[in-house]
Amino acid sequence: MKQIWITKKGGPEVLAVREAPDPRPEPGEITVDVRAAGVNFADVLARMGMYPDAPPFPCVVGYEVAGIVREAGSAVRRFAPGDRVVALTRFGGHATVVSVPESQAFAIPDQASFAEAAALPVQYFTAYLAAHVFGNVQAGERLLVHNAGGGVGIAAIQLARRAGATVFGTASEWKHERLRHLGAHTLIDYRRSDWVAEIQRLAEQGTVHVILDPLGGGNIRRDLRVLAPLGRLVSFGFSEPVHKGRRSIARALTSLLRMPRPHMLRLLNRNWSMAGLNLGHLWSELDRMHPIAEALVAAWRAGEISPVVSAEVPFDEPGEAHLQLQERRNFGKVVLVPVTPRRG
Template sequence: MSTPRRMSLQNHVLNPVVGRVLRSPLHRLLSGGVALITVTGRRTGRSYTLPVMYARGEDGLHVLVGRHARKTWWHNVRTPAPVRLLIGRQEVEGTAELLDGPQAVAARRNYLARFPQAAREVGEDTPVIRIRPRPEPRSDAPPYQHVVVSRFGGPEVLELAEAPRPEPGPGEARIKVVAAGVSFTDVLMREGAYPGGPRPPFTPGYDVVGTVDALGPETGGAVPGDLVAALTVHGGYAEYVCVPVSGLVPVPAGVDPAEAVCLPLTYVTAYQLLRRVARVRPGERVLVHGAAGAVGIALLQLGRAAGLEMYGTATADQAGLVAELEATPIDYRAGDVVARVRSATGGGVDAVLDGIGGAVALRSYRALRRGGRLVLFGHYAALRDGRRDLRRTAGFYAAGAAVLAASLLPGGRRVRTYRIARLRDRRPDLYRHDLEHLFALLVQGRISPRVAARLPLKEARGAHERIGREAVTGRQVLMP
């Protein structure tokens, strides 16, 4: 093991009881067999801390996940994932991965030799997590730039910082970022309004396209120089980022990186909303809220290709874009949206895709025909002018609860929620399939992402300001 390095865990300790133990002499007494592990949630980026028992092996530390069917944290490390261990009040950063085969058998044997009292709880199917230390940045490593959210707040909290270039851990690749998408989700994380989002300091950036620059120890499945895409959830606003190799998807040759980075989050979201969640069929009528936004444009393009009759809410100035995408524009600022939708469709639409929520969710439900489907997937209504607003946040969740409750009543209208990272974690094979399919459509010219601006990293603050002012049509892209 490398020499542990001291680091403040103030921003990573969420459980106050665990925090008190962590900072007390008691933990030093326990550290012969008990460590505190901090695991980062794959879906949200939020970190949480819990005690685990470990045994040292020649290839790292082994943690057995007893009663794993009742635990959720270990799902985040079934593929290589970064973790932090606190042992004897000193911290070790490492990479956790699930062992199988002879390695797992040897690790269980090693663990039981250390803790024979655990024999009753350890079986042949007990998962074994191996934790190996993350390589320290080389002393001669050149610095790299990344954008840091120093505290929750407005665009002014985005700061350009330098740090030693990171070294990839086992199962990871270091990506030299060519393009990083700027999304409304990044704004929510910056404001602290994203459910389960990371705590400052952190680097935002939900998706990236870049070239494989280096591989961690004993890592295969990628080749340096490959152009790849990844859904990072956070960390993308940087010149370099380390990500698990298992999450990389090759980008076809000749594709514009700025267009390619629109696919891992925006177009996969749109595709899965239509195909995986709403399960639309050709000829059905679909209403899209925020039709001139990045996801809205993707929904209209994919809906047209699927043979759907598309309707999109937008401002009067954006009506031309919606019509250009062969959808019927509806000015949400001019009169009763529900009445106009019902009039145009003869009773309501088959599906509503709502990335706004709040009061709009109530109208979305009313715009459905009997048997229609409403999918809630965004939090736009929780903010005011791009800033967190407690009253609007409360209204957002109240409205969401109301339509979910209404879906239980007789009437046949169904309501579902969607989050891309959640579905990606549950079915990574589907995520990869959908992204590869969308790359094929991009190469064939059947979809055309709208890149609103190509910006250097230092313009991240301005990009967030434009999102707050609703002054963006399409997707802004940071290009380090």
């Protein structure tokens, strides 16, 4: 099998494709022939040395794969060879064959493409937890989605549309039309205009009820300027300090210092709720993910959500996959595929 290694901290050139022996399943594991492996912003951050959860270098990252079960361990109950699955991988997913505990795998519909399936776990779990579990978004409420054109943003828009919320999104301008098509009502090019002023101008009462924020830092401070009473702010990332694919300690520190640390009394008096979300720290809660996975697959079958695949990049070109994310060229999910590339 092939694996994509991050050999050391650096640019896309530090990625290397290496051969390794095929894994066999432990009793409670399935071994999957990978047809598509999801690439996440966390993988790019890991390569840049900015993702504290990543394993030490050299390492193989990758949080999700879709493919066909090749072999099932003796204690596996839910899957058999030939089954089509999508699975969360606790790193190591950027490989053409992986073994994972069956509790981390979910069946996918027969008609689903593997690329679409690989777009589901990380981004739709994150969007679901942010919008529904923490955000508790309701019909008629106003939701602000930052990075609306990223995979989590697209998932959040689809879920919020289904819930009957009005969606405001911030994204690069070339994504606006497609985002409107997916259900966003108002789009703001946050890199060219003052999005706070735009929300204050365009939203009823100049406020929103729920905000999903993956930027962190000073952006959270700005969020609070448009959060309505009884509003919920969900923070799930810290991409503000990443600039042109480079990390800067000074930028990270500045961003950290700008991040507000609201006192409970302030939350109490403003009637605000603030939550933090890190899917990568929920491995102990997999049982609670299963009903969410079932709800997402049911919504997918019903056509209420549909993962957007930005590009299928061959396994032999991992640097290109990373660059698409880093250079903001993606609209939705970038996946690595072992065979027959089709570019989006």
